[in-house]
Amino acid sequence: MTAWRLLLTRPADECAAMAAALAEKGIYSASLPLLAIEPLPETPEQRTLMLDLDRYAAVIAVSKPAARLGLERVDRYWPQPPLHQTWFAVGAATGEILETYGLSVHCPEQHEDSEGLLAHPALTAALDIPDPHVLILRGEGGREALAETLRTQGVKVDYLELYRRVLPDYPQNALTERITAERLNAVMVSSGQSFTHLHAMAGPHWPVVSKLPLFVPSARVAELARVAGAQRVITCQGASTAAVLAALEQHQPE
Template sequence: MSPWRLLLTRPDEDCAALAQYLAAQGVANASLPLLAIEPVALDAPRRELLATLAACRAIIVVSKPAARLLLERLAETGVQPPPAGWFSVGEATAGVLQAAGLEVTFPSQGDDSEALLANPTLRQAVAVPGARVLIVRGVGGRELLAERLGEQGASVEYLELYRRRLPEYPPGTLMRCIEAERLNGLVVSSGQGLEHLRQLAGVDWPQVAGLTLFVPSPRVAEQARAAGARQVVDCRGASAAALLAAVQRSAAPAS
């Protein structure tokens, strides 16, 4: 049995799957979702972007919620997605799209923006001057992808299909959970998840910041340290396997 006892903070469905995976590997955990997914209306500009998918050199889907909602919106509008030209930041997101019969490229090492930007297939796709790239995401996030691709000459647009919000919890919920479950580590899957963790902690943040914090990328690790987190572990990916590997190579604090 692992000495780690982790707090999982992903959206409900993802928390449940991750909790089961970690428990099967002997890692105790508790769930407190910090990201609620709210679909946004499919207005005229979004419909237009859907209708022109085939004109894109690359369609980058950044998360599982984005992938699920995109497939739903395509079914609703009757738009047939192109079979190729699809990219994702991680394997789990790719799996959602692959289940719908789409050919998806994703990084073999690391599941973050930096790893995808280094992917040779994506580099080739955007090598054409003015290559059109569509990033499918929630409202805000993954600006690095657009910045770097723009620097390479690509024309980048966003299709934003959902918002993330912090679910409503009574004051003190986070510390009560940490103490009741005797947790010694926290897991966040994005920069916004980190910000929601800080919001929920409130006046308890200095104490919470002393716990080991597992994050998915160097960018989020930098944000966490800047916010005062004192023990940050970069998992170099948001997948369950990346988290487990980071947990297994990290020494748990003495109880």
């Protein structure tokens, strides 16, 4: 495992936590956050959603920022979340944030993505009521697959969009200069948007960057990377530190 020299691209606070976990395993990493989280101001429509929180049979957080910012909104309007409600998280790390708040949370056990959550029996049970409503906590312009599938099942779905992800401002060639200076031999992205930012930041140097092993959290992001020309894509079956460590252990640099 120690042969890996990994570029981390998550938001800065998440890079720091993962770098520490990797260092404990003797894995070298460097951080170049390609996502920055910008909280969105609350709209009157969103305030209404929170005041009506008790009408949702299930609340789903699709990311760690969605969980953190969503709980801040809950705190603003509710002494405690409605007791009849079931909470879900797409990934284990997101679930941990909700559990720290005191919620009982269900997460996919194997595939940490929307498809894994849709197959969870607890979600099926939570929605087995007349006229079920679901609230999805997410960032601006997230994936539609989860809501679309639920709607085909007769579920009414609302979004609470809490933040946007932006590419931090870096000097030209910052990506390739970091890879070269620190002799990095792999890159990790945590979402489709972080891959899009990686591809954009590489610019004319993408043919070089595309040769590096790329660790991704899901089959969807893997397909996005392959279509763009990434030559060795490794799917981690989730974005958690444990999933990344498992993938690093199973694969070696060429």
